[in-house]
Amino acid sequence: MLDTPIIEVRDLKVYFPVKKGIFGRTYYVKAVDGVSFEIPEEGIFTLVGESGCGKTTVGRTIVGVVKPTAGKILYKGKDTSKLSKEEYLEYRRNVQIVHQDPYSALNPTKTVFQSLAAPLKRWGIAKSRNELREKVSELLELVGLNPPGEFINKYPHQLSGGQRQRVVIARAISVNPDVIVADEPITMIDVSLRIGILDLLLKLKEEVGTSYLFITHDFGAARYFSAKGGGSIAVMYLGKIVEVAAAEEVIQNPLHPYTKALISSVPVADPELSRKRKPLKLKSLDIPSPLNPPSGCKFHTRCPYSTDICSKVEPELKEVSPGHYVACHLYQG
Amino acid sequence: MGNERILEVKNLVVHYLTARGPLPAVNDVSFSIEKGRIVGVVGESGSGKTTLALAILRQLPRLTRIYKGSVMFHGIDLVKLSEKEMNEIRWKKISYVPQAALNALNPTIKIIDHFIETGNAHGINDKKLIVEKAVEIMKMLNLEPERVLYGYPHELSGGMKQRVLIALSMIFEPELLILDEPTTALDLLTQRLILDLIKDLHRRTHMTVMFITHDIATIADIADDVIVMYAGKLMEKGDVFTVFKNPHHPYTKALMSSIPDLTGDINKMRSIPGSLPDLINPPSGCIFHPRCPYAFEKCKREEPPAVEIKPGHVVSCWLYSKQ
Numbered sequence: 001m002l003d004t005p006i007i008e009v010r011d012l013k014v015y016f017p018v019k020k021g022i023f024g025r026t027y028y029v030k031a032v033d034g035v036s037f038e039i040p041e042e043g044i045f046t047l048v049g050e051s052g053c054g055k056t057t058v059g060r061t062i063v064g065v066v067k068p069t070a071g072k073i074l075y076k077g078k079d080t081s082k083l084s085k086e087e088y089l090e091y092r093r094n095v096q097i098v099h100q101d102p103y104s105a106l107n108p109t110k111t112v113f114q115s116l117a118a119p120l121k122r123w124g125i126a127k128s129r130n131e132l133r134e135k136v137s138e139l140l141e142l143v144g145l146n147p148p149g150e151f152i153n154k155y156p157h158q159l160s161g162g163q164r165q166r167v168v169i170a171r172a173i174s175v176n177p178d179v180i181v182a183d184e185p186i187t188m189i190d191v192s193l194r195i196g197i198l199d200l201l202l203k204l205k206e207e208v209g210t211s212y213l214f215i216t217h218d219f220g221a222a223r224y225f226s227a228k229g230g231g232s233i234a235v236m237y238l239g240k241i242v243e244v245a246a247a248e249e250v251i252q253n254p255l256h257p258y259t260k261a262l263i264s265s266v267p268v269a270d271p272e273l274s275r276k277r278k279p280l281k282l283k284s285l286d287i288p289s290p291l292n293p294p295s296g297c298k299f300h301t302r303c304p305y306s307t308d309i310c311s312k313v314e315p316e317l318k319e320v321s322p323g324h325y326v327a328c329h330l331y332q333g
Numbered sequence: 334m335g336n337e338r339i340l341e342v343k344n345l346v347v348h349y350l351t352a353r354g355p356l357p358a359v360n361d362v363s364f365s366i367e368k369g370r371i372v373g374v375v376g377e378s379g380s381g382k383t384t385l386a387l388a389i390l391r392q393l394p395r396l397t398r399i400y401k402g403s404v405m406f407h408g409i410d411l412v413k414l415s416e417k418e419m420n421e422i423r424w425k426k427i428s429y430v431p432q433a434a435l436n437a438l439n440p441t442i443k444i445i446d447h448f449i450e451t452g453n454a455h456g457i458n459d460k461k462l463i464v465e466k467a468v469e470i471m472k473m474l475n476l477e478p479e480r481v482l483y484g485y486p487h488e489l490s491g492g493m494k495q496r497v498l499i500a501l502s503m504i505f506e507p508e509l510l511i512l513d514e515p516t517t518a519l520d521l522l523t524q525r526l527i528l529d530l531i532k533d534l535h536r537r538t539h540m541t542v543m544f545i546t547h548d549i550a551t552i553a554d555i556a557d558d559v560i561v562m563y564a565g566k567l568m569e570k571g572d573v574f575t576v577f578k579n580p581h582h583p584y585t586k587a588l589m590s591s592i593p594d595l596t597g598d599i600n601k602m603r604s605i606p607g608s609l610p611d612l613i614n615p616p617s618g619c620i621f622h623p624r625c626p627y628a629f630e631k632c633k634r635e636e637p638p639a640v641e642i643k644p645g646h647v648v649s650c651w652l653y654s655k656q
Contacts, residue, residue, distance in 0.1 A: 050520040160608050190377045191547055192591045196604035217521070224593035224602060251595050265525035267550035269594050271573040274554040279525055285492060 033239035044231025345402035373556030492523035571646035
């Protein structure tokens with residue numbers, strides 16, 4: 001990769017303090033504990049993991065809502081903690097987020113026009129009322145809300161979940177960002193409309209050149225979005241990336257026992273196949289407390305293949321075949 | 334299969350009474366459940382699947398009424414029963430685990446007291462008997478009874494709470510267990526555990542289950558029969574092998590190709606165009622016609638009847654009707 005990635009995350013750590021006990025001792029929840037990856041220019045990077053793995057915290061840190069405890073986030077090769085005030089504002093404009101819940105992301109007392117006009121005015125992209133109307137209509141058309149005239153004066157409660165999410169996406173792209181952090185953008189959308197939202201994001205990548213950090217718990221959505229957009233998938237567990245490779249490689253050839261367990265547990269829409277499958281069983285279903293994570297490999301308490309070394313030494317993320325990285329002693333050979 | 338039918342729903346219509354007029358959440362739905370089968374009911378939000386379950390149990394919210402139809406259970410029409418008679422059926426004969434059930438446990442009392450209270454409410458005061466039964470079911474669900482029974486709900490994980498609720502719904506060995514989205518708010522590995530436990534429980538007890546979900550892949554995994562609902566209507570039903578291998582209704586086909594799974598061809602996956610209809614002002618004719626790629630003139634004019642194209646395989650679509 002010769003081009004500078006649009007976003008580079010280097011050894012990111014985010015610890016949240018928690019007071020506990022009668023003396024109020026401070027403990028730290030290591031929500032993100034040493035994560036590194038890149039989002040290539042006009043590319044896709046997907047984080048998958050169960051709830052509590054830290055994937056949302058990574059996304060929120062990249063958009064600047066959460067401050068890193070340690071590590072760096074580089075935007076176009078520049079350390080974001082060292083930007084001047086103007087540069088930092090420009091960075092914040094260029095990195096937008098789409099949240100999971102389109103029902104609470106829009107102000108219920110504002111029309112679609114008002115919601116979309118606000119960022120345009122704030123960044124001076126459109127000024128006069130006519131300009132604003134034109135630009136908002138353009139945005140609505142771009143996100144597939146046609147004809148725009150039918151949606152522009154509506155309130156959120158008059159729209160379906162899928163339509164609201166399209167408005168949220170329109171708002172995110174209104175300020176021409178380079179990167180969108182899409183945090184579970186389809187989880188609350190009706191099943192039959194989910195692919196439509198992903199296709200819209202992919203279309204924007206083609207037409208406007210947006211890059212994505214896609215965050216999801218759903219391997220099917222991760223595969224669809226990342227594979228179609230030529231991106232990679234990383235699997236997170238307790239604040240760490242345990243495996244990363246090109247999308248189809250992770251799905252069809254998972255190596256880490258955790259990834260194997262997750263992928264073999266996803267129900268398949270084929271009654272014959274699903275009755276033949278044997279999901280990989282873990283030793284325990286309980287995710288250890290992030291306040292007191294296990295020693296060595298954080299997964300060893302649940303891993304069916306764990307050996308002595310796993311509880312003592314933390315495995316590093318190593319390239320085991322071209323472009324396929326795994327953090328597991330089974331592959332450190 | 335020629336098995337005994339334990340539940341027969343006929344032409345059921347349920348209306349929500351809204352300010353804009355009656356909203357038919359379940360609209361002319363007929364099906365039967367055979368003893369010992371797991372029947373999956375699949376549909377998007379607003380398809381009427383939960384309303385259907387609540388109507389069977391007669392636990393509909395206020396401002397709702399069963400407008401038409403019958404629910405026959407052992408030859409008795411549940412729609413006509415008095416509230417008192419219905420109480421004899423609920424939980425003992427037909428039990429229900431609601432959606433988002435993880436908040437259904439009382440946080441101030443121990444798990445064991447949930448079982449005792451449930452027993453008392455249904456006239457069984459022998460504590461020992463109830464606890465014995467609870468222990469037996471909990472063991473089948475892979476819960477450690479000693480640890481769980483004497484704990485409080487907050488000490489349990491989501492998956493454990495869901496299992497406690499299933500155990501609680503089974504203490505009277507009901508003939509029919511209705512599970513509403515039992516795996517929805519759970520992590521992937523816990524979902525897998527719950528599905529496997531329900532299958533295991535079914536193998537051992539041969540209980541009859543109605544399994545409601547929005548996830549068609551889960552149905553393929555667990556159910557024997559499937560009912561596909563859309564906008565209050567039954568679109569297709571049949572045994573899972575037939576329906577998944579050879580879906581007939583355009584909605585079933587579209588729904589299946591709208592799910593991004595791990596095995597299918599990603600280039601063939603697509604969402605269903607348009608959005609869900611307004612049920613107060615539904616489209617004329619077939620309710621799916623505005624989104625259907627095969628719709629023709631008749632679909633816009635007349636509602637298609639449910640046609641049995643093969644024994645047990647029913648489709649409501651003009652493409653398969655000879656009329």
